Amino acid sequence: MRAAIAVLAAAAIAAGVWSGAGSVRAATSAPARSDALPKGFFGVVPQAPPTEADLSLMEGTVETLRLPIYWSECEPAPGQYEFGAVDAEIGAAAAHGIGVMPFVYGRPAWLGVQNRPPLGDRAIAAWKRFLRVLVERYGSDGSFWIGRARRPIRRWQIWNEPNFSLFWGPRISPRGYAKLLAASAGTIRAADPKAKIVLAGIAPVGAGMKTWVFMRKLLRVPGARADFDFAAIHPYSTTVPELDYQLVKIRHAMAVGGAGRKPLIVSEVGVASQGEYGSAFVLGATGQAEFVQIAYSRLLKMRRAWRIAGVDWFTWRDEAHGDPHCSFCQGAGLLDLGGRPKLSWVVLRRLVAHWRS
Numbered sequence: 001m002r003a004a005i006a007v008l009a010a011a012a013i014a015a016g017v018w019s020g021a022g023s024v025r026a027a028t029s030a031p032a033r034s035d036a037l038p039k040g041f042f043g044v045v046p047q048a049p050p051t052e053a054d055l056s057l058m059e060g061t062v063e064t065l066r067l068p069i070y071w072s073e074c075e076p077a078p079g080q081y082e083f084g085a086v087d088a089e090i091g092a093a094a095a096h097g098i099g100v101m102p103f104v105y106g107r108p109a110w111l112g113v114q115n116r117p118p119l120g121d122r123a124i125a126a127w128k129r130f131l132r133v134l135v136e137r138y139g140s141d142g143s144f145w146i147g148r149a150r151r152p153i154r155r156w157q158i159w160n161e162p163n164f165s166l167f168w169g170p171r172i173s174p175r176g177y178a179k180l181l182a183a184s185a186g187t188i189r190a191a192d193p194k195a196k197i198v199l200a201g202i203a204p205v206g207a208g209m210k211t212w213v214f215m216r217k218l219l220r221v222p223g224a225r226a227d228f229d230f231a232a233i234h235p236y237s238t239t240v241p242e243l244d245y246q247l248v249k250i251r252h253a254m255a256v257g258g259a260g261r262k263p264l265i266v267s268e269v270g271v272a273s274q275g276e277y278g279s280a281f282v283l284g285a286t287g288q289a290e291f292v293q294i295a296y297s298r299l300l301k302m303r304r305a306w307r308i309a310g311v312d313w314f315t316w317r318d319e320a321h322g323d324p325h326c327s328f329c330q331g332a333g334l335l336d337l338g339g340r341p342k343l344s345w346v347v348l349r350r351l352v353a354h355w356r357s
């Protein structure tokens with residue numbers, strides 16, 4: 001990859017889309033294609049709503065946007081729905097031929113604290129009502145698509161990182177997540193028989209439960225295995241051996257739990273080019289591009305063994321300020337703060353073109 005990255009860097013600099021610096025630390029070539037990939041395999045997780053310029057740049061490379069649907073923003077009062085922002089994002093993506101896989105998260109203030117799952121009788125009834133409204137709006141026969149370019153949402157991801165105390169309080173509970181999952185799956189499938197249920201992505205975080213432990217405990221709950229169609233993981237790592245370790249562990253936990261044949265979505269993965277917080281995940285511009293190459297090459301090579309149905313890069317564009325809960329998120333974008341493509345974007349675009357040609 002040293003020669004390939006050097007050539008791409010020279011081309012990117014000549015085109016005025018990259019001005020980064022850094023050392024090349026790994027070598028690999030573009031993976032050979034052996035068969036077609038699933039539709040929507042290459043995704044991105046933006047931290048902010050993509051602009052029209054962003055979507056134009058994504059078109060032809062980014063196939064799926066993993067977007068949040070925050071319950072608290074969409075239903076600020078019981079039965080009072082405000083979908084303007086979500087409509088705009090989903091509609092704009094569809095107009096550019098990009099699908100959306102939302103993760104539905106949070107609870108409104110009228111039901112309590114945002115990161116507390118809606119597990120009480122009143123809360124879970126309201127959650128199910130909200131999901132039904134979402135599916136009837138954006139699903140296979142959703143009212144939103146009347147007179148529009150149709151890209152109906154078929155994959156619904158339930159919550160985000162429930163193995164992390166930041167998103168699931170006050171105490172992490174695979175059994176509690178199984179209860180939320182069961183309520184969600186029944187509601188969504190009843191509203192749209194074509195819909196697929198995606199587990200929340202689980203991540204290797206310090207303030208939480210190990211991903212494979214969470215998965216193992218979740219699958220021990222009676223009925224949980226039937227309540228999802230895709231598992232999901234956020235295998236954050238800086239090397240291929242670390243990436244392999246997490247995928248092997250989660251796949252083993254799924255196999256032991258009787259879900260070994262279910263496909264798996266890598267719904268977040270990424271490293272940064274820069275950031276104001278010190279982090280092993282800040283690799284410099286060239287290091288970030290190298291990671292895109294080696295990580296995607298590995299995931300594509302192993303996609304059959306690990307039953308990988310999609311990979312979503314976190315994130316699209318850099319942020320102005322660091323996040324104390326995520327030491328690398330600030331500089332994890334494929335674009336810099338000014339919207340200029342980094343070398344990592346050049347590498348990803350080339351890789352997608354190779355697989356889709």
